[in-house]
Amino acid sequence: MTDTHPGTPGIPSRTSGIVPAVELSGARLAFGDRVLWDGLDLAVRPGEFVAVLGPNGSGKTSLLKVLLGQLALSDGVARVAGAPARAASSHVGYIPQQKSMDAGLPLRGRDLVGLGVDGHKWGTGLRYRAHRRAVVDDAIAEVGAQAFADAPIGSMSGGEQQRLRIAQALVGDPRVLLCDEPLLSLDLANQQLVSGLIDKRRHTHDTAVLFVTHEINPILPMVDRVLYLVDGQFRIGTPNEVMTSEVLSQLYGTDVEVLHVRGRLVVVGTGDAIDALGSAGGLRPGEGVHHHHHGEHP
Numbered sequence: 274m275t276d277t278h279p280g281t282p283g284i285p286s287r288t289s290g291i292v293p294a295v296e297l298s299g300a301r302l303a304f305g306d307r308v309l310w311d312g313l314d315l316a317v318r319p320g321e322f323v324a325v326l327g328p329n330g331s332g333k334t335s336l337l338k339v340l341l342g343q344l345a346l347s348d349g350v351a352r353v354a355g356a357p358a359r360a361a362s363s364h365v366g367y368i369p370q371q372k373s374m375d376a377g378l379p380l381r382g383r384d385l386v387g388l389g390v391d392g393h394k395w396g397t398g399l400r401y402r403a404h405r406r407a408v409v410d411d412a413i414a415e416v417g418a419q420a421f422a423d424a425p426i427g428s429m430s431g432g433e434q435q436r437l438r439i440a441q442a443l444v445g446d447p448r449v450l451l452c453d454e455p456l457l458s459l460d461l462a463n464q465q466l467v468s469g470l471i472d473k474r475r476h477t478h479d480t481a482v483l484f485v486t487h488e489i490n491p492i493l494p495m496v497d498r499v500l501y502l503v504d505g506q507f508r509i510g511t512p513n514e515v516m517t518s519e520v521l522s523q524l525y526g527t528d529v530e531v532l533h534v535r536g537r538l539v540v541v542g543t544g545d546a547i548d549a550l551g552s553a554g555g556l557r558p559g560e561g562v563h564h565h566h567h568g569e570h571p
């Protein structure tokens with residue numbers, strides 16, 4: 274079953290008076306003749322964790338750019354916390370992919386986190402500086418980065434840098450966290466640490482999470498719903514509803530097999546460079562392809 278909206282199409286659904294953290298109504302994004310998605314309706318509840326999956330070029334990052342106010346929809350409406358998506362909104366926190374920073378960068382971890390503080394909200398002067406210090410300290414503590422926050426960012430490990438990027442995204446107390454493959458190039462321990470921090474925040478602050486990824490397994494236990502985009506088509510539902518051989522075969526228009534292997538989902542036959550295959554401790558592309566039964570051992 275996919276997501277359906279009660280009520281009139283185009284009228285935002287506000288279930289029991291709760292304003293969705295993110296809301297797309299009749300959303301269409303096209304570049305010239307190329308339609309990335311159309312008729313996309315999605316209301317993300319406060320605290321909900323939505324994984325955004327799909328092959329290269331299906332429009333996952335573009336969806337985040339729309340919500341960041343960096344890209345205009347071709348049609349429809351995008352709202353964040355009840356207001357039209359706009360740039361520099363304090364309602365939105367953004368966690369980019371892990372990229373190592375230049376070792377010579379003269380920026381301390383604490384300075385990076387401070388970039389996330391919305392100055393307009395607090396004016397200037399002493400009051401602002403005291404507030405800013407306090408919220409930056411809180412955010413650094415929340416990700417457990419006290420021990421290295423004063424070091425130059427370029428001297429830190431990838432996992433340490435990523436924790437500070439999370440602190441930066443959280444410091445403005447956003448209603449939604451937009452994550453663009455934030456686990457990429459992290460080892461298994463840091464994948465768990467970083468995804469655990471994101472998961473904790475939604476439980477403590479009801480922050481919604483939109484999490485773009487090629488690899489659902491590290492976050493599978495946290496995912497409430499999946500938005501799966503393929504070549505202009507999409508499905509929305511729980512992982513059990515969407516991550517099936519039947520649904521993915523329909524979406525991709527070819528035979529796709531979803532295998533359950535030791536609590537992991539292994540998707541084969543999509544033709545993507547990266548199937549939803551496990552990186553750490555998982556199967557490599559090609560393995561398991563000839564096994565069409567649900568078994569313990571691939």
Ligand SMILES: Nc1ncnc2c1ncn2[C@@H]1O[C@H](COP(=O)(O)OP(=O)(O)OP(=O)(O)O)[C@@H](O)[C@H]1O
Binds near residue numbers: 332333336
């Ligand atoms: N401003 C633009 N003008 C024209 N085409 C664009 C523009 N921005 C993005 N595209 C195209 O839209 C498609 C979707 O891009 P997007 O980055 O959203 O995909 P994605 O699902 O995030 O892919 P990946 O998994 O590779 O990161 C791509 O083919 C891209 O070339």
